[in-house]
Amino acid sequence: MHFMRRFRSLLPLVVAVLVIAPGAATPTVQAAAPAKVIAASAPAQPPRWIQRIDAVVGDLPVSVVIGHQGSTWYAHRDWVARPPASNEKLLLSMALLDRFAAETTLPTRVLATSRPRDGVVNGDVWIIGHGDPEVDRADMVALADTLVADGIHKVDGRVMGATGPFARDWFAPGWKSYFPKYYIALPTALTFHANEDRRGRNIADPERRAANELTKQLKRAGIKVTHEPGAGMPPAKLKGLATVRSDDLGSIVHRMDLWSRNFYAEVLGKLLGARAGGPPGTIAKGADAIERFARSHGVGGLVTHDASGLSYRNRITPKGIVRLLWAADAAPWGETLRELLAHGGQGTLKGRLNNVEVRAKTGTLTDISALSGWVWLQRVGDWAEFSILSSGISKKRSVQIENAIVRAVGANGSPPP
Secondary structure, eight states, X not given: OHHHHHHHHHTTTOOEEEEOOTTOSSOXXXXXXXXOOOOOOXXXXXXXXXXXXXXXXXXXXXXXEEEETTEEEEEESTTOOBOOTTHHHHHHHHHHHHHSOTXXXXXXXXXXXXXXXXXXXXXXXXXXXXXXXXXXXXXXHHHHHHHHHTTOXXXXXOEEEXXXXXXXXXXXXTOOTTHHHHTOOOOOSBOSGGGBOTTSOBOSOHHHHHHHHHHHHHHHTTOEEOSOOXXXXXXXXXXXXXXXXXXXXXXXXXXXXXXXXXXXXHHHHHHHHHHHHOSSBOHHHHHHHHHXXXXXXXXXXXXXXXXXXXXXXXXXXHHHHHXXXXXXHHSTTHHHHHHHSXXXXXXXXXXXSTTSOEEEXXXXXXXXXEEEEEEEETXXXXXXXXXXXXXXXXXXXXXXXXXXXXXXXXXXXXXXO
């Protein structure tokens, strides 16, 4: 009885195992080792900046990717392809800088059917553009002054604006019918004053207007022109007389992205299309060149119908954009591109992200918004890539979401566990 009472007193402490030893008359008691208690560890909580993004995005139709040096730090509906709106210009900028040096300048030339003799050009002179979207009166003044300096005092013919080498297409799948009238001027190889009249209305005859202006400037400079200006397709063989060159391509791309200029985008898209697919430059060829650039860097599934992003049928995922930003980081022109984009508080980011180190391109269509680019990580001391695409919510709400995400990443972004 004493043994049994003592045995029962030990039960709370150990598990008793009875072992019958060979040849033993009575059982012996062997205590088993105490069982190990394994504590369930709590799952690691995501960093606060990720919690902040999750709270802001919720169940809204927003796709987000945050990346750093080829690694994805955060993704929300990253597989959903949405219209990029004017983030298409960011893709165009990459494709342009991948094919042309940022220092490239675009010529606007005056040519003639014959060489001048004794200061007289016998026949028409032609103005031929090559995709400079910023040709204006000052360029016509410079061309006229060059001809005067070369001793020309008479043009026995007309000044003609060339309607090539780009096609004169002015529409793309996914555009609203009223876009050419209100949102995008005719993209031509020879442009003049952004292809608008003095009231800011889009025009259909920029080449003739450029010829008219050069005629005026030639007469001002003392050169006689015997016939009225016009426009048309130039003959195949012409002799060069004078050339003016654009600002460098990097500066033009900067102004396009800073203010999201649709006209610049479609003119440069035709330039890209002509270089990549052969003349004439068209909107479709420019779009195709952007798609080919994306595919060359492993981004498939891109659907592009224009270079400006006006098309509601364009599609890309945010992870596709971030992957292209990684490709830009590895390219010799990547840092140049980053600095060409709007900084916080500038251009289309006016009134937004003023105190954040961000370089980004906006995008806006009806109930569609986009913001993609780079934000400086204060804790890491490096740039992070990001893309935020939304559809089906108001622009005001989209901007609030985009700003909150970029601020959270910039201030507290760090590698997730």
